[in-house]
Amino acid sequence: MLKIIRRSRYSEKIDEVVKELKRVGIKVSTHLADRIAYSKDFNPLHLNRLLDYTLPALPDAVAFPENAENVSSIMQIANSYSIPVYVFGGASGVIDGATPYCGGIALSMLSLGKIKIDAERLLVKAGAGVVGGRLEEVLNHKGFTLRHSPQSLYCSTVGGWVATKASGQFSTKYGNIEDILVSLKVVMPDGEIIEAEPLPRRAFIDPNDLFIGSEGIFGIICEATLKIRKIPKKNHKIAFRFDSMDDAVENARKIVQTFKPALLRIFDRLESLKNFNVNGVVMIVMVEGEMADQERDFVLKKVEGEFLGEKPVDDWLEERFNVSDISKFVPLGIIFDTIEVSCSWKNAMEVYRKILKAIRDVDGTLLASCHASHFYEEGLCFYFTFAGVAKNLEEYYREVWKKAMEAALGTASISHHHGIGALRAKWLPKELEGYYLIFRDLKTLFDRRNILNPGKVVDMDCTG
Amino acid sequence: MFSNIKWILQATSSSTLKTKLSLIKEALPKVGKGDDIVRCMLCPNMCLHVCPVFDAERRLTVSPSVKSRLAYFSSGGEDVGDALWRCLPCNACKQACPTDISVNENLIDERNKICELDEEPESVKLAFITHESMIRDLEKKFREKFGEFEKRDGKLLYFPGCRTFEVAEVIRSTIKILDFLEIDFAFRNVLCCGSYLKELGYLRQFREHIRNLKDILGSYEGVVSNCPHCVKVFLKDYGIKAIHISQLIAGKIDRFKVTELSSDDPDKPDKADKLSSATYHDPCILSRDLGIVEEPRKILSELGIKLKEVGYNKKNTYCCGFGGIYPYIDTSMASKISEERRKQLIEASQTILTFCPICKKALDAKDITEVLAELV
Known part of the structure; x- marks a missing residue:
């Protein structure tokens, strides 16, 4: 019954890779249940396909590292076999950012789950696999809060927040993840482990900036030190x-x-x-x-x-955390998604009208709505919601995205906080212009064999 | 959202006629098609942060929404191993779910389908054998000597529950309390409510178990048990009157007041003094399914025990890891959950009280019946 849209190119190598991983003490599974669990993120196209027992892709194996050293060993072995590694947190991303289209290894970061609170410095050190809702509860029990509250709080992870440059419902006052993040421990694509001390500020380019929003293409975030605060009383x-x-x-x-x-x-x-x-x-x-x-x-x-x-x-x-509408829409054959962009006050209403019109004009759109969710001195984020029905849902869906992104380019960012993934990758060169090539070069420099999250963000190969 | 007609009309007002026709053609025939397994697998796992099994195993495979996905694929013929059995009856997912979905309860039908085909994984067969052999050992003990407990007859049946026999001091304490409260109760050699059969997916055997036991249980005015699992299954599946021991005690707590008990007997040490403060672990089924949250606190308060609440408490409790069939499927992971819970509780107080024999054993805690029995 199981159908897979894009089959792995690496299935022949996997037995040897698994043997090697096991030899160095890494937990690894090739069981179908684990591979199905790590086959996709939360992009809406995958949901409609699930009903038809169809998965977008299937990794050949799933590795379960328990610390940065394990991650390092996995990357060294993956490099020696030139086999792709797709990094997974809670798989709650919506932009097709983790789906393992090339096959290879899905890297589950969830066992990196330690939480250490430093009440004196108002910091918390959290493993990449710590689930946001859990972290917030643990902090709350001790009178603290992160005040980082994305709608995915209960199913997204600390590593995922940093990698996707997440934003929360209280970001207007407390900032986005980049404002809350103090330091990182990262494993580079070649397996090198690098870590920065959590200091208030330092000169030169902030090393964190290489990884915030990098969506796993430059390195694997293993641990993050974040700012915490006392729960406001009033x-x-x-x-x-x-x-x-x-x-x-x-x-x-x-x-x-x-x-x-x-x-x-x-x-x-x-x-x-x-x-x-x-x-x-x-x-x-x-x-x-x-x-x-x-x-x-x-x-x-x-x-x-x-x-x-x-x-x-x-x-x-x-x-605010009730997303059950999705589960009601999808079985009806309706596709449902959101598109968020940021723009300045100057052209805010133009952006709002243009994108809403672009979505509504696509044949098949049942509804399109919007709210403004994050605010800055210089502008704001508009968050569009659409639902549509069509004989060919994928065609309809891709057309909406195309029209919305084309409407955004030039007047707004193509994304505020959901990220680029595979879904938005084709519009990134236009958004970044000259910087795009710099990031492509950096990717080549960091990851010579292009094994880390291939097909995402700056790489159009092997996508859905 | 579908209940707000005004909104639906406005939402679709700008869509084209062609789109509206598509909606009628594509969507309307599918109304009512998605069941809870489908609805759950389409969720991004919004209860991931409260799932103790995920917390222990740290893999998406056993996370609530993915287990539903695997159940769906299993119904389509795929072999997904024992992932569908790696679940606790804690209902932490249901508590967090805006649509009230219990993943564990949802999975039972799929487990049953697999068991009926005799295709259940070895770990499930082993779990069945382990539990059955525990019951057989208990039955043997009963046949030989009826344990240390006297068989008796009465209006209300005291049914400790099979797992309570693993902590016999709770049975001793409960009998002492029931006598102290002058309850006319029966005690006999019926051991297990059969909930493990249901949890494993052996529904045919579970129904047979109910048939065999219902007549016996039905001949009493009601059943009182230490085990929240038994109470839940008696109420829900047997359809008989059943209460948890905490409910019975809470209604008669005046009888246990420390001042009365200690002033009557000057030689008897005031044992409640020794337990001036403690933390309380809310058993999942007791708090979430039976809604018994205030009764234990009322009892502790009446006894003068200062309660030091743990962060995860009341309906937002954290499972002990040993309910249902999970400890038979994977003992080490169940132990990991109990260690985590014990760590949380110890931070609140070194003395842990609870009201469930399974939680007591898993957390090395004291059952409140034991505290009360010391007073009488």
């Missing part, structure tokens, strides 16, 4: 209704160019109706910490919208 929640997205966005600009609320989101008419049963555009704000009273007063005084109280904020907080 907060205020406020919601407003506006007649238009334009008004809401302009009011958001006024707020974030004065101070950064912990939470700020704007939902277009369709999402406001769905989430809050409100006709209009809803903005939710949450301020917290020592300055919460003053920040609330500012918001109440300056925001020109209809006051809705705190209920919409509570409703959203209650439902």
Whole structure:
């Protein structure tokens, strides 16, 4: 019954590789159950295929390292056989960033699961395989929080956050993962282990910058030291209704160019109706910490919208991790996905309208909506949601992405925080222009045999 | 989302007629097709952070959503080994799931299909044999001497549960308490509720077990047990009245008040003093399935024991690792879970109390019945 779209090119070598891995004490499996478990990420195309017992790819083996030294040994062996290695955290990414299209080894980072809290320096050292929700709970039990809260918190990992340059629901105040990250332990493609001390700042190019958002193509993140903070004791929640997205966005600009609320989101008419049963555009704000009273007063005084109280904020907080709609859509043969981009205030509404129109114009689109989810002094992130139905779902899906990316290029980034993977790789050269070749060169320099996550980000070979 | 008609109409208002027709043609015939296995496998694993089996094994293969994926592929004819049995009845996934899906309960039907074809993995067959031999040993003990316990008759059946016999001090304590409370209770040689048969997927044998036992159990006014598994299965699968011992005690806790007991007998040391503080481990089934969270706390409070709560508590408890069939499938992984849980509990207090014989044994804890028995 099992169907595989792209078969491995390395199946003939795998017995020897597995034998070698076992010889140096690495846990490795070639059992079908493990290979199915590490066959894909959470890209929506894979979900619709699953119903038909179809997988996009299948690794030849799954390796389960327990520490950086194990990862190093695996990379040395993989190099000696020139066999691909695909790095897996929680496999919750949506941009086809981990799917092992070439075959080879799926590297499960989940056993690197240690957590060490340094209350004096307000730091936590976490293994790459630590699941976000677990980390946050462990911190909460001791009165701390990361305040890094992506919607995938409960199923994504620390290594995955860094590798995909993740962003959380409270990023407007506390920053994205790059602002929370202090230092890394990384295994390079040739097996060398490198580690930086967690210092507040240092001169020269920050070594972290080589790996934040690198999506596993430059090295394998094994451990991250992150900033933690005490759980804020005080907060205020406020919601407003506006007649238009334009008004809401302009009011958001006024707020974030004065101070950064912990939470700020704007939902277009369709999402406001769905989430809050409100006709209009809803903005939710949450301020917290020592300055919460003053920040609330500012918001109440300056925001020109209809006051809705705190209920919409509570409703959203209650439902913010509920992604069960996907499980309802897919069995109906409907494909469902999200596209997030960032842009400046100057052309924000142009980007919003252009991308929404591009998605809606594709034949098969059932719905397209948007919310603004992350805010900066200079601009914001728009997060589009679409669902469609078509005889050929893949064709429809790829057309939506093509139109949306073409609409974004030139006025917005092609991604804010979901990453590039295989899905967006073809638009990256246009976005990065001259820098693209530099990154390609770096990839060649770091990974001469192109064995680490081949087919992703800067490599068009062997993709889905 | 489908309940909000206003939203659906607005959402689809801008789609073309062709798209709307596609929706009717492609989607409508599929309404109601996805079951819980499908819904679960389409989730990105939003309960991964609470799954103790994943936490111990650290591989996606045994994570909740992937186990559902494997069950789906298994139903399509693939051999996925024993992954479908690597699960605990803790329902941590259900507690975290917005659509209330219990992965373990979902997997039982697929396990059953495999068992009916006699294609279950060796580890499953071995788990069955291990449990059966434990029951046979107990039956033998009962035949020879009825253990140390006296057979008796009464209105309410005291059914310790097979795993409680592994910690016989809990049975001793419970009998002492039931006598102290002047409960008219029966005690007899019925040992196992059969829940392990259900968990393993031997549903035919489980139904037969129920048939054999239901008449005996049904002849009493109700059943009281130390084992949350037994209570759950009696309520859900047998359809008979059953309560956990904590419920019975909580309703009569006044009788155990330390002041009354100690003032009546000046020679008797006030034993509750020795246990001035402790932490409490909420057994998964007791807290999540039976909703018994406050009763144990009420009992401890009435006894004057200061409760030092552990981070994972009440319905957000953390499994001891030894419930259901998982310890028979992989003892070392079950032990890894219990070690992790014990570490969490010890951070709160060196004294660990619980209300389940399985958790007691796994965590080297004291059952609350033992604390109470010392007082009477």
